[in-house]
Amino acid sequence: MASEHAVGTVEHHKETFISKYVFSYDHKMIGKQYMITALVWALIGMALSWIMRIQLAYPAEQMPWLETVLGRYAEGGILAPEYYLAMMTMHGTIMVFFVLTAGLIGTFGNFLIPLQIGARDMAFPFINMLSYWTFFLASVIMLLSFFVESGPAAAGWTVYPPLSAIAAAIPGSGAGQTLWLLSIGVFIVSSLFGSLNYIVTVLNMRTKGMTMGRMPLTVWAIFIAAILGLLAFPVLLSGAIMLLLDKNLATSFFIPAGLYIGGELLSYEGGSPILWQHIFWFFGHPEVYIVALPALGICSEVIATYARKPLFGYKAMVASLLAIAFLSFIVWGHHMFVSGMNPFLGSVFVLTTILIAVPSAVKVFNWLATLWRGKLHFTPAMLFAIGLVSLFITGGLTGIFLGNAPIDIQLHDTYFVVAHFHFVMGAAALFGIFAGIYHWFPKMYGRMMNNTMGKLHFWLTFIGIYLIFFPMHFMGTTGVPRRYYAFTEFEYTMQYGGMNEFITIAALITGAAQIIFLINFFGSMYLGKKAERNPWNATSLEWTTDDPMPGHGNWKGEIPMVYRGPHQFSTPEGKEDYVMQSDNTGFEGLEREN
Template sequence: MSSEQASLHVDIEHHKESFISKYIFSYDHKMIGKQYMITALIWALIGMGLSWVMRIQLAYPGQQIPIFETLLGRYAEGGILAPEYYIAMMTMHGTIMVFFVLTAGLVGTFGNFLIPLQIGARDMAFPLINMLSYWTFFLASVVMLLSFFVESGPAAAGWTAYPPLSALSSAIPGSGAGQSLWLLSIALFIVSSLFGSLNYIVTVLNLRTKGMTLGRMPLTVWAVFIAAILGLLAFPVLLAGAIMLLLDKHLATSFFIPAGLYVGDALLSYEGGSPILWQHIFWFFGHPEVYIVALPALGICSEVIATCARKPLFGYKAMIASLLAIAFLSFIVWGHHMFVSGMNPFLGSVFVLTTILIAVPSAVKVFNWLTTLWRGKIHYTPGMLFAMGLVSLFITGGLTGIFLGNAPIDIQLHDTYFVVAHFHFVMGAAALFGIFAGIYHWFPKMYGRMMSNMWGRIHFWLTFVGIYLIFFPMHFMGTTGVPRRYYAFTEFEYTMQYGGMNEFITIATLITGAAQVIFLVNFFGSMFFGKKAETNPWKAATLEWTTDDPMPGHGNWKGEIPTVYRGPHEYSTPDGKEDFILQTDSTGFGKMDKE
């Protein structure tokens, strides 16, 4: 045990636990991870509700939906959603899903919960900052939630908050107080993410147990570690942008507001700023953010697939190398979100090249998953189903990414439903499947009980088929030029022909959304009434399953932290008694760790 580990252990033993210190202001990384998870689940329900509102509006434009007025009040007077609030719902759906569900649900939840358990540490390096990280996130959540209740409604400039719409308080109702609260909330979120990232990085580097080299870490830890580095470097750039945008809004500077702008009939007095600059700054953050979300999902997927296919992960080192390659490339591709911004074509061609390069490490990952599954003894646990579903979604969404990465094709498809389909597959649904796979897989470790496998499988099939039914038709709409962010498709003939398809998508959304109730019942029901879990229910080889109890207390291991002797995914090994060997198994090594 290193001296740093030892001092942490002493701290924990002297720490008396009351209800507040155990469940609310807890220092325990496992409790903080669960707090992130529960908060993210609540946000997911809100985000899903918003998507229902949007879908119902798109399928039945102009029809009175009485429940809208009951639920949304002045945003939908007479049961008809107002156009300016449709766009606000869309903005909040994007913001909530990207930041508060996917980022918090993956990096926040599994980073906190798994890093110390899987590398053999008693807790994060700096538990206090870890606790602050969650509560700053909570504060950001509260501020974001508050923006629904301000007079002029929540922010309405998209989750990308493009100026001048976001910078001019007079532009639309949502550009006022709602946008300010949005920026404040995001600034708090950045601080929370910074706290988290600092902790994850130093913990992974300095607090690994004896024998746990970087090359023996499970892929989930690798993925979260790399995502933390991305967060550390990408979020501060957004912070700089958010500060400038706040100055534009409140001190009337014109960093992002061009000269000669009219609102209504009045010429504004702003002199020369660059709205394109915001796009650069935002996407310099925004593209790494996509991978902050995606990488942990891919890591969880790799680990679950290896465990449940009972095979060593094919190409473990190639998987790490591809994670690193994706992480590096993600910083130099941001311009592909801006091909239609009038960018210099030469700069555009550079971004096309770097973007298409991402296909290489992504394909390495996909082929490695497939070869891991090849001739494996597959156990179709719900976690495994979701991991395999992720592979499918990642392929579908990744292929359309190659379309959109090419400037000539992107210029045709930009801002159509093709883009909506693309990112909902590759970022939205794939990352969500990562969360589900992680929850089903590690639920026994979190709550000491098992979730129902049968209901998990039903949940999987409804969700998986539902996602394809919702998003696949959008590709066809997009290729014929149906624009995204439209309130209703009743004005143009070429969009009106999709009335039936919009209705179909909406019904699929409602059913898929309702299917999530199965998950919620399973999740909360199993927490209290599930079958008691064994110590190692999936017969996995990684370190978190070697704790004394299925549900370890603060400090994780009662005795000494075990020493590690092997890699993380040793399944179907010929010399073992069972078909797997724990990382801590020291058979054949003699007494070397006692020296």
């Protein structure tokens, strides 16, 4: 199975600043570029959520400083409703695409795949470099949309037409929405470059002895997520192009006849708004798992490492990843139970949707079994992985409510949904990113992050996330709708005034706690303790590389051969509490042939 590419060295050319830090071909640098860009986006996304939260907690209150910060979006110190929706749309878009997708699979897919399977680089280093820079281009286009006169896109991150297609319907659907579609189009190209690379690299570039069944869970998760991306993103691309045409060239893919907007009868004819929803969610649901699976993979690996135990049920874990991935393509209709879609179709989607709970439950039970009678080391990475398990349970269980169509009649588009996806997709995936960063930082920068600051960061974030999102379940159960600019118009939504204030304060504090992480992250890059080669006594191949990490090519000498499965902790026969995959004890006869 091992490929011949695995051995031999990558040609070494003279490194310049541009070739090393800007248009680098080195997968490690590209991974870091993804990480830093996503980090910047995360801060922007978080700032947007703060603005939303402040509006929800203190509606109608004049805050002159808001005008100072936001300019014409908050004339007179009051955030206008159309710009609240723009902030909301951009928060969702940025977090889903640029932070959770690019930041998770982009960072760890690039950084880890070659290191963990024993390859000198990705299969297509040039395409890999292009992948980052197209992502960067997408980022810049999206950023530009904040500065167009009518403001950024405001039709929600799901950009349902006709609202998103007709400029008269909401200001953001002017130039802002066009830029949004362009940016997402470019982003999809970037994502496809990435997925292609991950898949080919995993299939072809594994070192000798690294069978598929011996790949660390993280690589498996990223590999499966990449397949999802390759199949799901093109669908969104075609949808986005059609929407762009509807918007700017008056085609009618999604827009029916007889629309009367802004005092004018529009000349569209023959489209269907529901078609967009099918296209969007056919992509949108796999997208949830493109985000979640790498986080779950990282969580599995981190838990095994710091519990000093083999991952319980490795095969079942891989199988459940595959099951989730497969099911994710046939569940999109659960976003559309009350969209006007035939209710019979709804019945089918209920079945497939709720079935996802089964592999998800298997994952949770296997994690618990891994923790059972372990020797737990509470590093920040481990804490974030345990936190992820908790968030995944909470968010996963609320999915059982939403996936059962009759309950969804009441809960659809309420704060219950907001709570659900922030737990299972937002926070859980974010915890995956944090666990990954804390775990692999020594390999990335050759230095250790500060343990105490890491723990403080975890506890403030973990508690904060529960304080922010758990109360939203109560609001949703009462029927408080999402995407509302203020809850001042209905008596029953007004009762949650105090709770909204509470959530906002929690969000501000939790957000501010991320400063601890930033200080730790950037500070440790330069001031952190020098890292040993394998500071966590982990088992996978990346920890066999020299320290400091060689540049392009990963291993100075030959790539190590693999003799055993991943996550071999506390094996009865091992001398220590871990056995590296490259450890040939017991396999001394198995010499490499070349």
